[in-house]
Amino acid sequence: MQPLMISVRNLRKTYQMGDVEVQALQDVSFDIRQGEFVSIMGPSGSGKSTLMNLLGCLDTPTSGSYLLDGVEVAQLTANDLSLVRAQKLGFIFQQYNLLPRQSALRNVEMPMIYRGVPAGERRRRATIALKIVGMGSRIEHRPNELSGGQQQRVAIARALVGSPAVVLADEPTGALDTKTSVEIMAILQRLNQAQGLTVILVTHEPDVAAYANRVLHVRDGLLISDGPPARDAGSDLQPALGLGPQAERDGVRRNRLNLVATSPGGGRWCGRSKWSDERIG
Amino acid sequence: MATTIMNTVGQAEHADDHALILTPLTTTGAAPIALWEVTRISLASLVANKTRSLLTMLGVIIGVASVVALLALGGGASTYITDQITAIGTNVLTVEPGSPSSQGPGNSGAAETLTLDDANAIIALNLPVIGVAPSFNGNGQLIAPAADKSATIAGITPAYQVINNLTLKSGTFLDDGQVKGASPVIVLGATVANDLFGSGQAVGQNVRIKDQPLRVIGVLAKKGSGGFGSVDDQAFVPVTLAQQRLFGGRTPDGNSWRVSSIALSVTKASDMSGVQSRIEMLLRDRHHLGTDGSKDDFRVMNQASFLATLTTITSLFTAFLAAVAGISLVVGGIGIMNIMLVSVTERTREIGLRKAVGARSGDILLQFIVEALVISLAGGLIGLALGAGLAFAVTLTGLLKTPVTLSAILLSVGFSMAVGLFFGIYPARRAAALNPIDALRYE
Numbered sequence: 001m002q003p004l005m006i007s008v009r010n011l012r013k014t015y016q017m018g019d020v021e022v023q024a025l026q027d028v029s030f031d032i033r034q035g036e037f038v039s040i041m042g043p044s045g046s047g048k049s050t051l052m053n054l055l056g057c058l059d060t061p062t063s064g065s066y067l068l069d070g071v072e073v074a075q076l077t078a079n080d081l082s083l084v085r086a087q088k089l090g091f092i093f094q095q096y097n098l099l100p101r102q103s104a105l106r107n108v109e110m111p112m113i114y115r116g117v118p119a120g121e122r123r124r125r126a127t128i129a130l131k132i133v134g135m136g137s138r139i140e141h142r143p144n145e146l147s148g149g150q151q152q153r154v155a156i157a158r159a160l161v162g163s164p165a166v167v168l169a170d171e172p173t174g175a176l177d178t179k180t181s182v183e184i185m186a187i188l189q190r191l192n193q194a195q196g197l198t199v200i201l202v203t204h205e206p207d208v209a210a211y212a213n214r215v216l217h218v219r220d221g222l223l224i225s226d227g228p229p230a231r232d233a234g235s236d237l238q239p240a241l242g243l244g245p246q247a248e249r250d251g252v253r254r255n256r257l258n259l260v261a262t263s264p265g266g267g268r269w270c271g272r273s274k275w276s277d278e279r280i281g
Numbered sequence: 282m283a284t285t286i287m288n289t290v291g292q293a294e295h296a297d298d299h300a301l302i303l304t305p306l307t308t309t310g311a312a313p314i315a316l317w318e319v320t321r322i323s324l325a326s327l328v329a330n331k332t333r334s335l336l337t338m339l340g341v342i343i344g345v346a347s348v349v350a351l352l353a354l355g356g357g358a359s360t361y362i363t364d365q366i367t368a369i370g371t372n373v374l375t376v377e378p379g380s381p382s383s384q385g386p387g388n389s390g391a392a393e394t395l396t397l398d399d400a401n402a403i404i405a406l407n408l409p410v411i412g413v414a415p416s417f418n419g420n421g422q423l424i425a426p427a428a429d430k431s432a433t434i435a436g437i438t439p440a441y442q443v444i445n446n447l448t449l450k451s452g453t454f455l456d457d458g459q460v461k462g463a464s465p466v467i468v469l470g471a472t473v474a475n476d477l478f479g480s481g482q483a484v485g486q487n488v489r490i491k492d493q494p495l496r497v498i499g500v501l502a503k504k505g506s507g508g509f510g511s512v513d514d515q516a517f518v519p520v521t522l523a524q525q526r527l528f529g530g531r532t533p534d535g536n537s538w539r540v541s542s543i544a545l546s547v548t549k550a551s552d553m554s555g556v557q558s559r560i561e562m563l564l565r566d567r568h569h570l571g572t573d574g575s576k577d578d579f580r581v582m583n584q585a586s587f588l589a590t591l592t593t594i595t596s597l598f599t600a601f602l603a604a605v606a607g608i609s610l611v612v613g614g615i616g617i618m619n620i621m622l623v624s625v626t627e628r629t630r631e632i633g634l635r636k637a638v639g640a641r642s643g644d645i646l647l648q649f650i651v652e653a654l655v656i657s658l659a660g661g662l663i664g665l666a667l668g669a670g671l672a673f674a675v676t677l678t679g680l681l682k683t684p685v686t687l688s689a690i691l692l693s694v695g696f697s698m699a700v701g702l703f704f705g706i707y708p709a710r711r712a713a714a715l716n717p718i719d720a721l722r723y724e
Contacts, residue, residue: 086310086639101329111638115310163305
């Protein structure tokens with residue numbers, strides 16, 4: 001049994017919207033062990049973003065306890081939360097959020113600046129991280145010289161580089177086309193399997209969630225189910241798990257393309273496949 | 282595009298040979314971010330937005346350039362004026378009636394307590410002076426056959442010529458005999474002679490002042506302006522004539538003749554204070570005043586103190602100009618604040634990202650303050666170069682020597698950085714206060 005990485009008990013988050021009190025998250029409890037690949041699913045407004053913010057130490061809960069890698073972080077100050085994020089967490093965003101005028105290398109080095117890592121070591125680690133995600137030959141490229149998938153790889157490298165306890169991916173394929181999405185998910189899956197990285201993935205796409213070996217469903221601020229990914233529509237997607245890289249790539253792509261054509265919400269993938277040029281500026 | 286991606290995927294698989302595993306990072310990051318790291322981030326961001334950075338700097342550039350140039354010009358003008366006065370001679374002491382506590386020129390001559398006997402007593406002291414020149418001045422209308430002119434008419438003695446370095450263009454100066462005899466003779470300043478007689482011969486002609494016919498015996502060479510009232514615009518008569526016939530200079534008790542001032546040129550500058558105190562003691566004794574000087578009815582002035590006053594005035598004027606230029610520097614600072622606020626808004630997601638990966642509020646605050654400081658410092662240095670260039674160009678024209686002093690450099694650059702710091706704090710605080718969740722979602 002792997003050690004506990006995340007232990008959440010009776011987590012509650014209440015927002016004050018004018019006179020109305022909104023219960024974004026009510027009494028959520030679960031554990032995540034080291035090396036798990038967990039998806040958090042739920043429709044918009046379900047509280048999954050709130051849960052993600054709390055797990056990412058970007059926000060503090062109204063009540064409850066959150067043990068991250070052995071540290072109680074529920075009621076830390078903003079500054080201490082910054083420190084926890086720097087040391088224990090890696091973020092992957094839907095819009096990549098790379099610094100637009102800086103090279104891939106600089107982007108990946110950036111988090112380590114705030115951990116006081118010397119420049120030489122930063123460069124060394126950032127280069128390794130970029131190689132791990134297959135961007136070793138493009139370390140001097142700027143985001144506008146990279147495709148969306150390549151940008152997301154850089155973002156994954158940036159999340160990895162500080163050897164975090166947990167990587168949090170918030171809709172990492174939301175701005176990518178189907179094929180690129182598969183590639184990005186394959187990288188995350190490989191990191192999880194080969195390097196034992198703990199990955200928490202927020203998505204509302206069952207296909208994407210299916211890459212995880214455990215899915216938490218959130219609805220109306222409550223955790224409504226916790227178990228392996230649904231095997232119905234996406235069952236033939238699962239061969240991806242555990243297969244060799246080449247087979248994995250081919251297999252997943254074929255299945256996924258098939259899925260696009262047949263699933264009732266098939267249009268969604270196409271609809272979401274626009275490449276966003278939006279960058280932080 | 283598809284092939285590109287496939288290739289990189291291929292590379293990823295090859296790279297994944299298990300040698301590429303990131304070892305756990307041991308640095309905690311608990312210490313504040315190093316200042317040079319922040320500076321590097323700020324510089325990178327400023328270089329990335331060159332146009333905007335330059336436009337932001339423009340206000341500071343103009344402000345600093347004008348402060349530096351105006352300080353140099355003011356300093357140059359001040360040096361020019363003092364040089365002119367020094368050329369006249371700083372060894373001149375002037376004794377005037379009036380109390381030393383009231384330094385205003387309006388008071389001088391109010392109580393005309395200084396007499397020709399005082400002047401003679403000073404001469405009798407045998408001080409180390411080149412000459413003692415009492416004078417009794419008035420204003421009058423000079424009437425020549427062809428023209429007339431109002432001018433200052435100075436009643437003087439021959440010593441006046443020596444003390445004031447007057448040279449004659451034609452004719453002769455007054456002599457002792459003419460002073461003793463109150464002879465009706467006159468020496469004209471260059472402008473006066475020109476106004477009365479044009480280019481014609483003035484010496485030998487007659488002019489009339491208050492119905493007194495006076496024979497012109499000399500015309501002074503043109504001296505140009507310098508100090509108070511130029512000698513070019515004056516006419517000179519024997520002091521006795523001025524006192525007795527022209528302006529009525531008899532003292533109230535009727536025993537002596539009043540003078541407007543007594544000028545002395547001290548031989549050596551080091552004797553100045555000694556000579557000054559001897560004269561003060563003598564006059565206090567003669568006027569029966571206390572020895573502490575509190576009741577003096579005269580004052581002794583020297584060119585040095587006049588120079589000091591003038592220097593004060595010119596530096597005040599320079600400071601005033603620099604202050605006006607400084608206002609443009611403050612406006613430049615507001616420009617910095619403006620652009621920094623825009624920049625913070627534009628970079629909301631960058632700020633959110635930096636916070637998400639572990640930057641503390643203090644790190645963000647520092648980054649934006651350093652950016653403002655770098656902008657103002659760079660603007661200050663460019664402005665300094667421009668201002669110094671301007672001052673140098675003025676020097677090259679030969680009109681004025683306009684040196685850029687170290688204090689002007691420190692003042693302008695220091696002030697511009699203070700402005701940058703002051704106006705950078707507010708945008709930096711806004712940036713630091715951003716909530717990472719909202720900042721990351723900012724569109």
